Amino acid sequence: MGRSCRQCVARYAGSPGTGGCLGHVDGMRLFDARCGVRGVTYGPPAHETAHRLVLPRSGAYLVRINGREVFVDSATAILTRPGDELRVAHPLGCGDTFTAVHLDDGDGDRWPRAACHFRIDDTTDLHHRILVSACRRGTDALTAGEWLGTLLQRLNPDTGGYGPRRPATAVAHRRLVADTRELLADGRHTAGLTALAAQVNASPHHLSRIFRAVTGQTLTEYRNRMRVRAVLADLQDGEDCLRTLAARYGFADQSHLTRVVRRHLGRPPSTVRSLLR
16 A cells, blocks of 8 residues: 555644554545543644544544534544534543544545534444554555445434434433443443433433434443444454453453354454454
C-alpha cells in the first residue's frame, strides 16, 4: 500500500489522537490511532479540517459535534466535516483506540449532511478489525480498497428514530441510555438490571423499556455485544488465553465466552483470533 506523502509517513496529526498511518486506499488515508485528549469534562473547542470517519475499537468518550452530544464506544462511528466544531470529554479516562479514515470530498459527502454518527453492527465491527490487521500485515492496495469500500457501504446513519412527542422527554431518555452505556463501558460487565438502574436513578422496568426503545436492543444484548468487542480488541492486541479473557469480561467460563462470541459473529474465538493476527 502506498505511503508516499509526508502525512502518511508521519504520525497521526488529527484532533484528537496520535498514532501511525496504515496506508493510502483509493485516495483515502487510514490511521491507527490512540486518543490523547485528557479531561473528564469537555475541553476547549477545536475545528475539523477534513472529512474524517472515526471507527472506535476500544474505550468510550463523549463528543459534541456542532453542539450535538454523542456517546461514542465501539458500537458508534462518528463522521466530521471541515468546519465542524468539536469538543471531547473522557469521563472514563483517555486512551481509547480507533481507526481514523480521512475521506476525499466525494466519499465524505456520500451521507446526508445531518449524519454525524452511525451504529456499528457485529459484522461491520469484525470487518473493520480485519481490515486493520490486514493493513498492519501489509496487504495490497486492491484488497484493502475492497475491504474499505464494503465497510463504508455498511455504515448507515443513526437517524435517532426513537422520538417521543416532547423533545425534552427524548433528551432525557437518550441521556439515561448514555449514562447506562457509560457504566457498562466502565467495566460493569456482571452488574444486574437492578444495580444498573439504581446507578442511573431509574426503576429496572423503566430502564429496560427505554434502553430498548432508544437503541433497538435489550440491555443484555448490548452488554454482550460490548463484551465481545472488548475480547476482539484484546485478541488483536496479542492476548492468547481465552480463559483469561472470559474472567476479565465477566463470562462464566471459556465455554460461555465461546458461545456468546459464536452467537454474535457466527464463528468461535479461535477462528476470529486467526483473522486478527
